[in-house]
Amino acid sequence: MVVVKNICCVGAGYVGGPTCAVIAYKCHHIKVTIVDLNQARIDAWNSDKLPIYEPGLEEVVFDRRGKNLFFTTDVDAAIQEADLIFVSVNTPTKKAGLGAGMAADLAYIEGATRRIAEVATSSKIVVEKSTVPCRTAESMRTILEANSTGEIHFDILSNPEFLAEGTAIKDLFNPDRVLIGALQTPEGIAAQTALAEVYTNWVPEDRVITTNLWSSELSKLAANAMLAQRISSINALSAICEATGADVDEVAYACGRDTRLGSKFLKASVGFGGSCFQKDILNLVYLSTQLNLPEVAEYWKQVYTLNEYQKKRFVKKIISTLFNTITNKRIAVLGFAFKKDTGDTRESAAITLIKDFIQEQAHVAIYDPKVEHEQIYMDLTEPTVADSRKQVEKSISICSSAYEACKDADAVVIVTEWDEFKSDALDYQKIYDNMHKPAFLFDGRLLLDAAELRKIGFKVHIIGKNELAGTA
Numbered sequence: 001m002v003v004v005k006n007i008c009c010v011g012a013g014y015v016g017g018p019t020c021a022v023i024a025y026k027c028h029h030i031k032v033t034i035v036d037l038n039q040a041r042i043d044a045w046n047s048d049k050l051p052i053y054e055p056g057l058e059e060v061v062f063d064r065r066g067k068n069l070f071f072t073t074d075v076d077a078a079i080q081e082a083d084l085i086f087v088s089v090n091t092p093t094k095k096a097g098l099g100a101g102m103a104a105d106l107a108y109i110e111g112a113t114r115r116i117a118e119v120a121t122s123s124k125i126v127v128e129k130s131t132v133p134c135r136t137a138e139s140m141r142t143i144l145e146a147n148s149t150g151e152i153h154f155d156i157l158s159n160p161e162f163l164a165e166g167t168a169i170k171d172l173f174n175p176d177r178v179l180i181g182a183l184q185t186p187e188g189i190a191a192q193t194a195l196a197e198v199y200t201n202w203v204p205e206d207r208v209i210t211t212n213l214w215s216s217e218l219s220k221l222a223a224n225a226m227l228a229q230r231i232s233s234i235n236a237l238s239a240i241c242e243a244t245g246a247d248v249d250e251v252a253y254a255c256g257r258d259t260r261l262g263s264k265f266l267k268a269s270v271g272f273g274g275s276c277f278q279k280d281i282l283n284l285v286y287l288s289t290q291l292n293l294p295e296v297a298e299y300w301k302q303v304y305t306l307n308e309y310q311k312k313r314f315v316k317k318i319i320s321t322l323f324n325t326i327t328n329k330r331i332a333v334l335g336f337a338f339k340k341d342t343g344d345t346r347e348s349a350a351i352t353l354i355k356d357f358i359q360e361q362a363h364v365a366i367y368d369p370k371v372e373h374e375q376i377y378m379d380l381t382e383p384t385v386a387d388s389r390k391q392v393e394k395s396i397s398i399c400s401s402a403y404e405a406c407k408d409a410d411a412v413v414i415v416t417e418w419d420e421f422k423s424d425a426l427d428y429q430k431i432y433d434n435m436h437k438p439a440f441l442f443d444g445r446l447l448l449d450a451a452e453l454r455k456i457g458f459k460v461h462i463i464g465k466n467e468l469a470g471t472a
């Protein structure tokens with residue numbers, strides 16, 4: 001029987017960092033070493049200011065760091081010591097070559113796998129943790145087997161991470177399920193059992209699901225695609241609501257009360273963002289195309305297309321409401337992260353919106369409580385366009401409070417649902433007093449009480465609601 005005593009996690013990002021920190025927190029008898037090639041990132045993990053913001057993460061890391069939780073760039077030593085290795089490296093969408101814009105770039109997975117093969121001096125369980133296309137484990141196995149000698153054996157598991165950013169620690173402490181896929185061979189099943197035993201230190205046994213390798217890989221893509229599909233469904237309905245006078249909150253509530261549907265993930269928005277949804281849908285589309293299933297590819301592609309449409313629709317609404325031009329107008333954008341309680345901006349709707357505002361020659365004043373200023377400049381700059389950074393610097397100001405961003409603005413746009421932007425948390429009267437009139441307010445997150453704001457004098461547009469509904 002294999003008993004895991006020493007874990008190495010390759011990749012100290014949003015997935016590997018919190019996941020393995022929680023394993024260390026829950027399993028004091030296991031030594032956990034998280035490695036990364038990026039020295040600055042590792043230094044941050046070893047400092048008082050962690051490289052990612054997650055509620056509850058500091059408590060977990062500060063409690064175990066230096067005891068059974070270590071962060072280092074000495075990748076090889078950690079690989080050699082470990083019985084089990086999580087591969088949690090980044091898998092962005094390919095930018096060039098075959099499948100560009102669709103397929104996942106597996107160069108980092110391949111790099112990490114080759115490194116494991118090269119330096120391992122004893123048998124290992126290698127766990128695919130990054131979100132990857134179905135059948136990536138097969139490629140990892142080929143690389144590892146081509147490099148394994150008689151004495152060293154590698155078992156590959158798929159153990160996709162289902163945590164959501166902003167609630168990572170909560171999700172890891174109390175997961176709906178832990179999924180572990182393995183080849184159904186005696187060795188594969190033994191490895192699967194060994195990893196299951198790590199999780200059952202704190203996760204009830206009936207929540208640990210074991211499947212074959214391919215089911216596990218596909219389930220991750222499927223879960224994210226179906227979650228995103230619900231958002232695109234409610235967002236498609238939000239357009240119908242705005243055109244008819246139905247209220248998207250009421251529709252979502254009425255539908256969600258059907259226990260077959262459930263109430264979660266029915267919040268209309270300016271569009272989903274984050275590192276997973278878009279990437280995983282595009283992976284699924286690419287996979288379907290590769291498997292010669294064009295109708296299936298087209299079906300999932302529509303979830304992505306609708307999301308792009310939702311962002312553009314919101315921008316168009318803003319421009320048409322501001323008398324068809326925002327040139328030289330000041331637009332205050334509240335929120336830049338892809339959701340609240342995170343500083344992560346990957347695929348955030350804010351990026352698309354603000355690029356469009358800049359294109360229209362507006363001046364954009366941005367405030368987000370957690371996103372680093374440099375990150376905002378990087379996200380808005382087009383690397384292939386000369387002078388793009390300078391143009392961005394001229395077109396935006398990054399503010400240190402919502403009040404500063406909204407001062408002298410023609411319109412305020414809520415893009416991220418941070419609690420501090422709610423009606424009872426911000427003094428909207430003060431914001432109104434300091435704005436140009438008419439003072440327009442666009443809520444892309446169903447965060448605000450339109451009636452209250454209209455009483456102050458704002459012209460309010462809320463996604464999925466028709467301004468005139470109920471007044472006729």
Ligand code: UDX
């Ligand atoms: C449906 C709605 O469920 C009900 O709320 C509404 O009032 C009327 O339409 P009904 O058509 O009677 O009810 O049956 P339902 O159980 O929803 O099944 C519809 C079809 O979907 C059936 O052919 C069923 O076999 C199929 N189905 C249902 C599946 O293929 N898979 C499922 O998981 C569920």
Ligand code: UDX
Binds near residue numbers: 165166268273275338
């Ligand atoms: C997602 C999955 O939830 C998680 O299980 C997986 O492991 C990684 O991808 P994450 O991207 O961190 O997690 O956040 P999530 O809460 O799913 O939100 C994704 C996007 O959808 C955000 O932009 C969010 O604002 C948006 N969203 C979510 C909506 O617009 N409406 C909703 O009802 C829910």
Ligand code: ADP
Binds near residue numbers: 011014036075109
């Ligand atoms: P995710 O959201 O999937 O966790 P991140 O980009 O936040 O993605 O983190 C992935 C991390 O993996 C990065 O910090 C990157 O430096 C690291 N990484 C990529 N390839 C390797 C490798 N071969 N060895 C060690 N770390 C790696």
